[in-house]
Amino acid sequence: MHIxxxxxxxxxWVEKDKLNPDKEIEIAxxxxxxxxxxxxxxxxNFTIPPQSAEKLVFKLIENQTKKEYLLKIGKNIIGRNADISIENGDKFIGRKHCLIEVLNNKGIFQCIISDDGSISDDNLPSKNGTFINNSQNRISKFDKIVLQNGNTIKIGHTLLTFLAQ
Ligand SMILES: [Zn+2]
Known part of the structure; x- marks a missing residue:
């Protein structure tokens, strides 16, 4: 192929056969x-290998640092000082910012994100909001959004990617 x-x-001219399928960016x-x-x-090769539902792993990846955070079944509070602590110095993330609940309904998994104040001490949603997929609008306190593989979540200035694999 030509670049x-x-x-x-x-x-x-670049020999396609000589490219490394594990590298997203190549050099010539x-x-x-x-x-x-x-x-x-x-x-x-960015396709996710097919796996049985029992082996499904849900995680967040911090886009900048590539740090991974595993989500457990049940409630996962995301924040600066929470079940999942994002320790990158982003002061715009609340101590307890938003919630991702992983539900297992007879083998059908759902990961639901909310920012409704239910996890905070003052019962208020996060100060700076939670944004899904580059939306300009924060999720409201009435929203419960089912995350899809590859969705991005913005809290503070930090971008996280949700992966189910
Ligand atoms: Zn040149």
Missing amino acids: RCTKCQAAV KCPVCNTTLNFKNPIF
């Missing part, structure tokens, strides 16, 4: 101007 050199615009060198080029690897 375009970002500096001199030359078409640079422009033979014309010698610039190192980063490009999205088209054979990057």
